[in-house]
Amino acid sequence: xxxxxxxxxxxxxxxxxxxxxxxxxxxxxxxxxxxxxxxxxxxxxxxxxxxxxxxxxxxxxxxxxxxxxxxxxxxxxxxxxxxxxxxxxxxxxxxxxxxxxxxxxxxxxxxxxxxxxxxxxxxxxxxxxxxxxxxxxxxxxxxxxxxxxxxxxxxxxxxxxxxxxxxxxxxxxxxxxxxxxxxxxxxxxxxxxxxxxxxxxxxxxxxxxxxxxxxxxxxxxxxxxxxxxxxx
Amino acid sequence: xxxxxxxxxxxxxxxxxxxxxxxxxxxxxxxxxxxxxxxxxxxxxxxxxxxxxxxxxxxxxxxxxxxxxxxxxxxxxxxxxxxxxxxxxxxxxxxxxxxxxxxxxxxxxxxxxxxxxxxxxxxxxxxxxxxxxxx
Numbered sequence: 001x002x003x004x005x006x007x008x009x010x011x012x013x014x015x016x017x018x019x020x021x022x023x024x025x026x027x028x029x030x031x032x033x034x035x036x037x038x039x040x041x042x043x044x045x046x047x048x049x050x051x052x053x054x055x056x057x058x059x060x061x062x063x064x065x066x067x068x069x070x071x072x073x074x075x076x077x078x079x080x081x082x083x084x085x086x087x088x089x090x091x092x093x094x095x096x097x098x099x100x101x102x103x104x105x106x107x108x109x110x111x112x113x114x115x116x117x118x119x120x121x122x123x124x125x126x127x128x129x130x131x132x133x134x135x136x137x138x139x140x141x142x143x144x145x146x147x148x149x150x151x152x153x154x155x156x157x158x159x160x161x162x163x164x165x166x167x168x169x170x171x172x173x174x175x176x177x178x179x180x181x182x183x184x185x186x187x188x189x190x191x192x193x194x195x196x197x198x199x200x201x202x203x204x205x206x207x208x209x210x211x212x213x214x215x216x217x218x219x220x221x222x223x224x225x226x227x228x229x230x231x232x
Numbered sequence: 233x234x235x236x237x238x239x240x241x242x243x244x245x246x247x248x249x250x251x252x253x254x255x256x257x258x259x260x261x262x263x264x265x266x267x268x269x270x271x272x273x274x275x276x277x278x279x280x281x282x283x284x285x286x287x288x289x290x291x292x293x294x295x296x297x298x299x300x301x302x303x304x305x306x307x308x309x310x311x312x313x314x315x316x317x318x319x320x321x322x323x324x325x326x327x328x329x330x331x332x333x334x335x336x337x338x339x340x341x342x343x344x345x346x347x348x349x350x351x352x353x354x355x356x357x358x359x360x361x362x363x364x365x366x367x
Contacts, residue, residue: 001346003253003355007339009241009263092234122270123234151317152270185317187327 013127016095020102020130027107028217031115032209033129035153036137037146038119041163043074044196045137046114050078052199052206057111057213062101064093064118081105092123095130111213121146125153132216133158136189140164140171144178151185159190161205166195235271238337239279245339246289253346253355258289260343266334268301268317288344301334 008014024031034042050059060081075082083104085097098115105113115131117124125134136157138146141164147154154160160182168175182189190208194201246258261280265271273296284290301314305321306328312321319329 001253001255001344001355003249003255003342003344005249005339005341007245007249009238009245009337009339012241012244013237092237094237123237126234126270127237148317152268155268155317155319183327184320187320187329 010127013095016099017128017130020095020099021132023099023102023107024113024130024132025216027110029107029110029113030209030213030216031113031129031131032133032135033115033117033124033131034135034137035117035121035124035157036119037121037139037142040119040137040139040142041196042116042119042137045161045163045194045202046075046116047078048196048199048202049114049206049209050075050080052202053112053209054078054080056210058109059112059114060105060110062093062098062113062115064097064116081110092118092120092127093129094127098129098131112209121150121153125150125156133212136160138162140167140173144174145181147178147181147185154182154185154189157186157189159192159205159208160186162191162193164195165193165201166197235275235279236283238271239276239283242280242339243283243287243289246284246342247287249339249342250288250344253342254348255288255342255344256347258292258342258344260293260295260341261289261339262295262297262341264297264299264336264338264340266301266336267298268314268331268334269337271337273298292344297340299333299336302332303329304332305329 034046036042046061050061053059060083061075062083062085063075064085083101085093085101093115115129134153134157136153136159138160140162147160162178179191182191192204192208194205196202242261242263246261249255250258276296277294280294284292302311303314303319304311305324305326307326308321308324310321310323311332314334320327321329
């Protein structure tokens with residue numbers, strides 16, 4: 001017996017991702033999925049980002065690591081809700097895990113939700129968690145060939161942050177090669193050069209988040225501003 | 233190792249199809265996989281052997297057809313087969329391009345024995361491609 005079909009085998013992950021997105025949109029939450037190598041600077045970037053936005057937005061973090069809760073502990077001092085997912089050896093998170101993590105938050109009180117994905121440039125790019133945007137976090141210390149070597153991530157991401165730009169005088173890194181490869185793979189990707197050691201360099205990234213939030217949920221933006229100011 | 237996650241989804245699809253079509257045994261599984269997916273054939277095959285063990289797909293032949301990426305320029309309408317990850321239109325230089333194929337991962341055919349013992353039917357399953365499967 002021969003049965004022909006066109007069945008997407010990622011269907012169940014994508015269906016769950018759509019459910020996650022629906023929950024996020026119903027609660028007016030922007031979810032950003034940060035993906036990058038181990039050591040790219042995702043956790044410090046999150047620390048600085050949350051510090052910068054704390055007075056304007058109510059935020060939460062989904063943390064995932066193969067082992068330890070060290071990243072979650074670093075973020076705890078920021079006094080925001082953090083849900084730690086022990087990936088139990090998995091190299092990426094899938095939407096069913098993201099959906100379960102959402103259950104641990106008081107969703108109506110949140111504006112922004114960051115996912116710090118497992119440190120990995122390969123697998124996390126394949127899986128939609130229901131996020132609004134994937135954020136590629138790479139760093140100068142990884143070399144200029146990362147977009148060329150791991151194109152799927154940079155293709156799937158809405159924005160690429162090149163971190164540790166302050167180290168350029170001390171390392172070999174050809175920024176022209178990096179940018180040429182990046183914009184060949186994804187001509188429309190937003191791109192910022194940042195350093196978590198230089199807070200002012202994060203301003204475009206912070207503004208990008210605010211613009212993204214207001215473009216999605218503009219009718220509620222002012223209401224949330226008032227809610228945060230009044231501590232409600 | 234994400235091949236194991238992908239094959240887990242394949243197994244769900246195979247079991248769903250088997251129940252719907254009343255299959256007793258699967259002998260062939262045919263896939264269409266876009267080359268823009270980071271799928272390593274040997275790992276995918278190994279994952280299939282591992283995860284199909286003890287199921288009605290155990291021992292089935294796995295055929296994987298890899299298709300190249302193809303884009304269309306939304307400005308000049310030129311289509312291009314991708315041999316590298318170059319999403320810039322080679323005719324007009326626009327970055328305003330859209331992927332037509334190359335990121336799908338589809339189950340396209342199952343062959344097997346029906347529970348009713350009929351091996352000669354050809355059917356088209358009601359499974360339809362979902363919106364996001366073709367990139």
